[in-house]
Amino acid sequence: xxxxxxxxxxxxxxxxxxxxxxxxxxxxxxxxxxxxxxxxxxxxxxxxxxxxxxxxxxxxxxxxxxxxxxxxxxxxxxxxxxxxxxxxxxxxxxxxxxxxxxxxxxxxxxxxxxxxxxxxxxxxxxxxxxxxxxxxxxxxxxxxxxxxxxxxxxxxxxxxxxxxxxxxxxxxxxxxxxxxxxxxxxxxxxxxxxxxxxxxxxxxxxxxxxxxxxxxxxxxxxxxxxxxxxxxxxxxxxxxxxxxxxxxxxxxxxxxxxxxxxxxxxxxxxxxxxxxxxxxxxxxxxxxxxxxxxxxxxxxxxxxxxxxxxxxxxxxxxxxxxxxxxxxxxxxxxxxxxxxxxxxxxxxxxxxxxxxxxxxxxxxxxxxxxxxxxxxxxxxxxxxxxxxxxxxxxxxxxxxxxxxxxxxxxxxxxxxxxxxxxxxxxxxxxxxxxxxxxxxxxxxxxxxxxxxxxxxxxxxxxxxxxxxxxxxxxxxxxxxxxxxxxxxxxxxxxxxxxxxxxxxxxxxxxxxxxxxxxxxxxxxxxxxxxxxxxxxxxxxxxxxxxxxxxxxxxxxxxxxx
Amino acid sequence: xxxxxxxxxxxxxxxxxxxxxxxxxxxxxxxxxxxxxxxxxxxxxxxxxxxxxxxxxxxxxxxxxxxxxxxxxxxxxxxxxxxxxxxxxxxxxxxxxxxxxxxxxxxxxxxxxxxxxxxxxxxxxxxxxxxxxxxxxxxxxxxxxxxxxxxxxxxxxxxxxxxxxxxxxxxxxxxxxxxxxxxxxxxxxxxxxxxxxxxxxxxxxxxxxxxxxxxxxxxxxxxxxxxxxxxxxxxxxxxxxxxxxxxxxxxxxxxxxxxxxxxxxxxxxxxxxxxxxxxxxxxxxxxxxxxxxxxxxxxxxxxxxxxxxxxxxxxxxxxxxxxxxxxxxxxx
Numbered sequence: 001x002x003x004x005x006x007x008x009x010x011x012x013x014x015x016x017x018x019x020x021x022x023x024x025x026x027x028x029x030x031x032x033x034x035x036x037x038x039x040x041x042x043x044x045x046x047x048x049x050x051x052x053x054x055x056x057x058x059x060x061x062x063x064x065x066x067x068x069x070x071x072x073x074x075x076x077x078x079x080x081x082x083x084x085x086x087x088x089x090x091x092x093x094x095x096x097x098x099x100x101x102x103x104x105x106x107x108x109x110x111x112x113x114x115x116x117x118x119x120x121x122x123x124x125x126x127x128x129x130x131x132x133x134x135x136x137x138x139x140x141x142x143x144x145x146x147x148x149x150x151x152x153x154x155x156x157x158x159x160x161x162x163x164x165x166x167x168x169x170x171x172x173x174x175x176x177x178x179x180x181x182x183x184x185x186x187x188x189x190x191x192x193x194x195x196x197x198x199x200x201x202x203x204x205x206x207x208x209x210x211x212x213x214x215x216x217x218x219x220x221x222x223x224x225x226x227x228x229x230x231x232x233x234x235x236x237x238x239x240x241x242x243x244x245x246x247x248x249x250x251x252x253x254x255x256x257x258x259x260x261x262x263x264x265x266x267x268x269x270x271x272x273x274x275x276x277x278x279x280x281x282x283x284x285x286x287x288x289x290x291x292x293x294x295x296x297x298x299x300x301x302x303x304x305x306x307x308x309x310x311x312x313x314x315x316x317x318x319x320x321x322x323x324x325x326x327x328x329x330x331x332x333x334x335x336x337x338x339x340x341x342x343x344x345x346x347x348x349x350x351x352x353x354x355x356x357x358x359x360x361x362x363x364x365x366x367x368x369x370x371x372x373x374x375x376x377x378x379x380x381x382x383x384x385x386x387x388x389x390x391x392x393x394x395x396x397x398x399x400x401x402x403x404x405x406x407x408x409x410x411x412x413x414x415x416x417x418x419x420x421x422x423x424x425x426x427x428x429x430x431x432x433x434x435x436x437x438x439x440x441x442x443x444x445x446x447x448x449x450x451x452x453x454x455x456x457x458x459x460x461x462x463x464x465x466x467x468x469x470x471x472x473x474x475x476x477x478x479x480x481x482x483x484x485x486x487x488x489x490x491x492x493x494x495x496x497x498x499x500x501x502x503x504x505x506x507x508x509x510x511x512x513x514x515x516x517x518x519x520x521x522x523x524x525x526x527x528x529x530x531x532x533x534x535x536x537x538x539x540x541x542x543x544x545x546x547x548x549x550x551x552x553x554x555x556x557x558x559x560x561x
Numbered sequence: 562x563x564x565x566x567x568x569x570x571x572x573x574x575x576x577x578x579x580x581x582x583x584x585x586x587x588x589x590x591x592x593x594x595x596x597x598x599x600x601x602x603x604x605x606x607x608x609x610x611x612x613x614x615x616x617x618x619x620x621x622x623x624x625x626x627x628x629x630x631x632x633x634x635x636x637x638x639x640x641x642x643x644x645x646x647x648x649x650x651x652x653x654x655x656x657x658x659x660x661x662x663x664x665x666x667x668x669x670x671x672x673x674x675x676x677x678x679x680x681x682x683x684x685x686x687x688x689x690x691x692x693x694x695x696x697x698x699x700x701x702x703x704x705x706x707x708x709x710x711x712x713x714x715x716x717x718x719x720x721x722x723x724x725x726x727x728x729x730x731x732x733x734x735x736x737x738x739x740x741x742x743x744x745x746x747x748x749x750x751x752x753x754x755x756x757x758x759x760x761x762x763x764x765x766x767x768x769x770x771x772x773x774x775x776x777x778x779x780x781x782x783x784x785x786x787x788x789x790x791x792x793x794x795x796x797x798x799x800x801x802x803x804x805x806x807x808x809x810x811x812x813x814x815x816x817x818x819x820x821x822x823x824x825x826x827x828x829x830x831x832x833x834x835x836x837x838x839x840x841x842x843x844x845x846x847x848x849x850x851x852x853x854x855x856x857x858x859x860x861x862x863x864x865x866x867x868x869x870x871x872x873x874x875x876x877x878x879x880x881x882x883x884x885x886x887x888x889x890x891x892x893x
């Protein structure tokens with residue numbers, strides 16, 4: 001479900017990531033530093049030994065052709081596989097394997113050509129893309145600028161789920177058989193980064209116009225140009241894909257002739273299906289079934305880098321937490337490392353700012369990491385300091401209501417740890433698990449939050465750009481600005497940053513914004529969980545980082561023998 | 562009805578009228594039950610917190626986008642109007658559109674799942690019938706087996722499906738590898754293999770109940786005067802058992818079995834979820850939590866219809882089994 005809050009993501013990809021490259025990525029991406037061993041001040045010894053080794057991909061070069069592979073979709077059946085619905089794990093994974101996005105992100109979070117071979121801003125408000133020749137849709141028709149302009153037009157059109165981040169894009173036109181021009185009301189440096197997300201996948205215009213409302217449904221399917229073809233969608237049971245033997249990109253020519261994507265939402269059923277070998281693999285394995293899968297002999301568990309984060313938000317501008325000292329006390333009273341070790345069994349890293357490590361801008365990671373270290377110090381687990389802050393507030397035994405999503409074991413455990421730690425500084429926290437829709441309502445509806453003080457949420461980044469999240473949290477009137485944060489300096493920094501292409505220059509403005517926002521103690525990300533996946537030992541080539549959602553991750557899967 | 566008709570013909574037409582009345586009354590009753598029950602389901606769903614449009618509005622929905630979706634989906638209209646809208650589609654076989662599965666008609670969603678659930682329920686009902694009757698008759702007919710059967714059934718009756726499912730899976734699927742652990746299978750034999758464990762998990766409490774009922778009814782009937790008389794007249798025990806004991810005991814047994822079948826459909830949800838089966842039950846669970854009105858209503862009405870029809874069938878069966886019920890009906 002997409003009631004997850006602020007977050008969305010899409011990041012990187014990684015198909016052929018070598019282990020060495022991956023270690024590099026992990027180390028640069030910040031707080032993950034502990035996983036690399038001996039990286040500075042985080043190394044507190046004992047628990048580091050328990051940290052799982054992170055891998056981004058199982059040896060892909062060794063993958064051989066195989067007749068069929070059965071994979072469980074991350075969160076069950078998608079509501080639709082129209083790229084416009086690419087807002088969640090399952091649809092993203094399916095679309096990424098069926099369709100070509102306009103650009104592709106590399107394991108190092110660089111943008112690489114895909115459907116567009118080159119792109120540039122010809123002025124501050126005009127963006128031009130050159131389209132690759134020779135790409136064919138499954139039905140044999142050529143992919144041209146018309147199809148790209150049509151698909152992009154849908155994505156920025158009204159009612160688009162992807163377009164929410166792109167308020168300044170005005171129009172998309174095919175200005176040649178292989179050229180597309182986008183015009184803007186004001187410059188937006190984030191635009192290019194969005195183009196690698198599955199929401200920008202190209203579908204065939206003439207097919208789509210005929211299909212109408214059936215685009216992306218079980219009945220209508222899709223018409224794309226990706227490494228797999230849509231074969232069938234048995235409602236409630238599975239989506240079937242066939243290999244596209246005419247795929248243009250040899251790097252992603254699929255090994256499996258046929259892929260069955262099963263819908264299994266029950267975590268026990270999922271672990272049984274994996275252990276018995278009826279399903280060959282799955283991503284987003286719930287931490288709750290990790291121990292039962294560890295003992296399985298049919299396959300192995302893998303941990304990889306992820307763009308997810310688990311955050312704690314102050315849910316309303318009034319109530320006991322209107323007192324900033326109390327918010328600060330709470331942020332200091334939560335043992336984030338404890339959550340990573342206990343709840344995630346080591347498969348997560350503690351984080352101390354509203355920005356997760358995966359949001360850092362390419363080319364300025366060092367600047368963001370330096371800032372992150374400061375917040376790590378400022379928000380470090382410190383009960384004494386927290387108690388002093390509580391004493392200096394006017395708090396007199398008020399109760400705080402903390403909300404989680406019902407059925408999410410991880411959130412519930414985190415909530416209990418927070419409750420326990422808050423108690424140590426004299427704050428009483430009541431936990432309420434809300435049904436998904438009710439919980440989702442609390443994110444968008446101030447009236448549904450009127451008696452809620454705190455919310456826990458899991459989200460992920462859509463782009464490797466810190467402004468994405470800050471835009472949701474820190475601007476007056478933005479959707480997840482629950483505390484009513486309104487700081488003209490911060491708002492100006494945001495607007496200025498969005499118009500700057502150079503990442504280092506942009507960072508100086510973003511860091512100003514981050515500093516102002518952090519001092520309001522409104523939102524904090526507690527941990528950045530790793531990607532947990534499981535694959536049969538008969539297979540190799542699996543992408544084991546969260547990039548599986550945004551790359552043709554099923555194409556690289558093949559037989560290991 | 563009319564005097565000019567031949568006596569025999571008049572009897573036939575009288576009987577037809579009587580049956581028409583009975584059927585009409587029953588149909589009206591059934592329709593009313595279904596109407597009241599579906600409206601209750603609709604209203605309860607509407608009263609539950611949460612906005613179904615949220616699931617469709619994307620990751621960062623704006624209030625404007627939500628309002629627009631409410632309008633598109635008709636969620637901004639009064640509850641009663643929406644309900645009657647849904648109702649008016651029924652005669653055309655139109656159950657409306659799903660909210661969650663965008664642009665999919667409820668009929669398209671129900672179609673493939675209906676077969677799966679019917680397979681599961683029928684398979685389970687056959688297991689219940691076979692095992693329940695067999696053990697019940699053993700316990701009821703042979704005094705020495707009464708104790709063991711009573712003990713076995715009281716244990717089994719207390720085991721819910723969600724407890725039986727993981728045990729069956731770990732023993733027969735993961736341990737012995739005899740059956741698959743998840744899924745519904747395709748094609749008859751494959752489906753049979755896939756559905757054996759789920760059907761067993763679903764059947765477990767019910768067969769025990771049926772066995773218990775059969776055993777006690779048989780024992781009650783056996784102790785009745787006319788049975789003792791029949792035995793005294795020297796009729797062979799098998800004849801006595803079949804003609805006097807079994808026939809009378811069949812009424813409570815068939816009632817229990819009828820309720821069982823209807824209950825299976827509702828109980829399938831838990832078992833389907835546990836075995837990862839794409840049936841009506843798991844669809845229902847998902848749709849309730851997403852407030853997917855039309856899907857919930859369609860599945861709920863199906864369950865209600867099955868309940869109503871089964872009760873009617875059991876009633877009809879009773880009239881066949883017990884001639885007194887027929888004559889009391891006031892045949893002309």
